[in-house]
Every structure is written in structure tokens, then in C-alpha cells.
Amino acid sequence: MTSLWVGIAIMIVGCFALKYAGLSVPERVLNHPATVRAADLIPVALLGALIAVQVFAHDGSLRIDARLLGLVVAAVLLTLRVPFLPVVFAAALVAALVRMG
Amino acid sequence: MSTDRSVIVDSLGVGLATGAYGVSFGAISAASGLDVLQTCVLSLLVFTGASQFAFIGIIASGGNPVTGALTAVLLGSRNLFYGLSLAQKLDLKGSQRLASAHFVIDESTAMAVTRETTRQTRLGFYWTGISIFVLWNLMTFVGALAGAKIGDPQTYGLDAAVGAAFLGLLWPRLTSWHARLVALFGAAVAMGLVPLTAAGLPIILGGGAAVVLGMLWRPKVSA
Numbered sequence: 001m002t003s004l005w006v007g008i009a010i011m012i013v014g015c016f017a018l019k020y021a022g023l024s025v026p027e028r029v030l031n032h033p034a035t036v037r038a039a040d041l042i043p044v045a046l047l048g049a050l051i052a053v054q055v056f057a058h059d060g061s062l063r064i065d066a067r068l069l070g071l072v073v074a075a076v077l078l079t080l081r082v083p084f085l086p087v088v089f090a091a092a093l094v095a096a097l098v099r100m101g
Numbered sequence: 102m103s104t105d106r107s108v109i110v111d112s113l114g115v116g117l118a119t120g121a122y123g124v125s126f127g128a129i130s131a132a133s134g135l136d137v138l139q140t141c142v143l144s145l146l147v148f149t150g151a152s153q154f155a156f157i158g159i160i161a162s163g164g165n166p167v168t169g170a171l172t173a174v175l176l177g178s179r180n181l182f183y184g185l186s187l188a189q190k191l192d193l194k195g196s197q198r199l200a201s202a203h204f205v206i207d208e209s210t211a212m213a214v215t216r217e218t219t220r221q222t223r224l225g226f227y228w229t230g231i232s233i234f235v236l237w238n239l240m241t242f243v244g245a246l247a248g249a250k251i252g253d254p255q256t257y258g259l260d261a262a263v264g265a266a267f268l269g270l271l272w273p274r275l276t277s278w279h280a281r282l283v284a285l286f287g288a289a290v291a292m293g294l295v296p297l298t299a300a301g302l303p304i305i306l307g308g309g310a311a312v313v314l315g316m317l318w319r320p321k322v323s324a
Binding site: 003004005006007008010011012014015016018019020021022023024025027030031034036037038039040041042043044045046047048049050051052053054055056057059060061062066067069070071073074075078083084085087088089090091092093094095096097099 | 256
């Protein structure tokens with residue numbers, strides 16, 4: 001699939017350019033309170049949206065299924081300060097078990 | 102004052118813990134429709150975990166790869182600001198910057214910017230960044246081989262694993278009510294747009310709307 005490679009190429013160039021620019025641009029260019037605020041908000045906002053779509057979207061509509069249970073399990077484990085990898089495995093395991101039952 | 106040795110040991114600890122979750126990225130990516138080569142190229146050449154997960158999440162939900170890539174790059178914009186705070190402390194020359202930029206990620210920044218000397222900033226940055234890079238790529242490959250066999254992400258609940266992975270990345274950032282509400286608002290707008298727009302767009306539009314809300318609405322007392 002060509003278009004997947006196009007997406008990958010955009011990411012390679014875009015993500016490296018951001019990293020390199022951060023190390024190279026004089027600090028005063030970007031060190032503006034509004035820019036710093038936006039930079040803090042972008043990952044929070046995007047990850048919130050990513051979670052919602054990943055958990056509820058199904059072929060262009062919303063659906064509640066085993067993925068939501070996986071997310072709830074993940075939230076509980078994160079509250080208990082369980083590390084990333086066991087959290088991800090537990091969410092997958094719970095979703096898989098629910099679907100088998 | 103930490104010793105050089107303790108900086109290196111701490112950095113390797115973070116490197117091992119973080120690099121290990123390359124296996125979840127590899128497995129989910131290969132089960133989401135990317136082949137093993139594409140999966141490994143992402144980890145080798147993009148090398149910023151949240152962006153990689155965002156891209157494969159959007160691909161798995163049927164989104165356009167260009168929309169997926171733009172969302173991923175936007176998510177990678179935080180590395181720009183990591184670079185800013187690292188630049189002074191690492192004190193690098195032109196060619197050193199080019200060689201070091203690839204290792205500017207969440208963890209290498211966190212393990213570097215708190216150090217008191219340039220020497221220990223560099224130790225923290227390179228030991229963390231390079232150990233994650235090596236392990237993240239090895240584990241991506243291992244995970245991708247397994248994911249390619251699994252095929253459908255619904256098998257073994259890999260689709261649920263993606264949501265959990267995003268939540269795990271978001272969790273440490275939810276330190277204030279302001280941040281929590283911005284995340285919830287982004288989620289709500291994205292959900293509302295799912296039936297109305299092409300796959301992938303709800304994420305970038307919902308995220309964008311939540312950034313605007315977060316910029317306009319400033320709590321008087323920050324939590």
C-alpha cells in the first residue's frame with residue numbers, strides 16, 4: 001500500500017524536524033506564554049480524542065463493547081500505579097475474555 | 102548531588118521499562134494492517150511512541166494515512182519544546198544537534214533536564230535515549246512478528262490495548278482539573294464527530310477544539 005508509506009514518510013520528516021528545531025531554534029522564538037500553554041494542551045487534547053475514538057468508534061458509528069471494559073480496567077490499574085505494560089496487557093486480556101464468554 | 106554512576110543506572114532503568122513497551126506497539130501495529138517492515142521503520146525513524154500509537158490507531162480505525170500522519174506530527178510537537186529546554190543544558194554544536202535530535206523524547210528529556218551539570222545532563226539524555234532506542238526497536242520487531250500472526254486486532258483484545266495505551270500515555274498529564282476537562286472535552290467532541298466525518302478527522306478536530314477551549318478558558322487558581 002503506497003499511501004501508508006506516504007503517511008510514514010510525512011511522520012519521519014515531520015517528527016524529526018520538530019525534534020531538531022527544538023534543539024536549534026533560539027529559545028526566545030518559541031518561549032511565549034501562549035505557545036507554551038498550547039504545547040502543554042496539545043497532547044492532553046489529542047490523547048483524549050484518540051481514546052474516545054479508539055474505544056467507541058466502529059465503522060463510522062459509536063458502539064459500546066469489550067473495549068470500554070478494557071479501558072475501565074486500565075483506568076483502575078493506573079490509579080493503583082501499575083506500570084504501562086501490565087496495564088496494556090490487562091486491558092487486552094479482559095477484552096479478549098469478555099468476547100470469549 | 103547524584104553521582105555519574107547513579108545517573109547512568111537510573112537512565113538504564115527507565116530505558117528498560119520504556120523500551121519494553123515496544124512489544125505492544127509492534128504487535129498492535131502489525132495486527133492493524135501495517136506490515137513488519139513498516140512497523141519497524143516507524144520505530145527506527147519516527148521514534149516517538151505516542152505519535153506511533155496515534156498513527157496505527159487511526160489506520161486501524163480506517164482513517165486516511167495522511168490524516169493519521171498529521172495527527173501524529175501534531176502530537177510530536179511536544180518534542181519541539183523538550184528540545185528548547187534541553188538545548189541550553191546539553192550545550193551542543195551544530196552537527197551534534199543533528200545527531201542528537203532523534204533521541205529527544207519524553208523520557209530522555211525527563212531524565213536530563215533535572216540534572217545540575219552539563220556532564221550529567223548529557224549522561225541522562227544519551228543513556229536514556231539510546232537505551233530506549235535499542236530496546237524499543239528490538240521489542241517492536243518481536244511484537245510485529247507476533248502481531249502479524251494474530252492478524253485481526255480484535256483477537257486477544259489488541260483493539261482494547263490501544264485505548265489502554267493512550268490512557269497510559271495521558272495519565273501522567275492529568276495533574277489538574279483543567280487538563281482533565283480539556284481531555285474530556287476533546288473526547289466528547291471527537292465522539293460527536295465520529296458519525297459525521299471520515300475516520301481520523303474526529304481526532305484532529307476534537308483535539309483542536311479542546312486546545313482552543315483550554316486556551317480560552319483559564320482557571321484563576323491552577324490546581
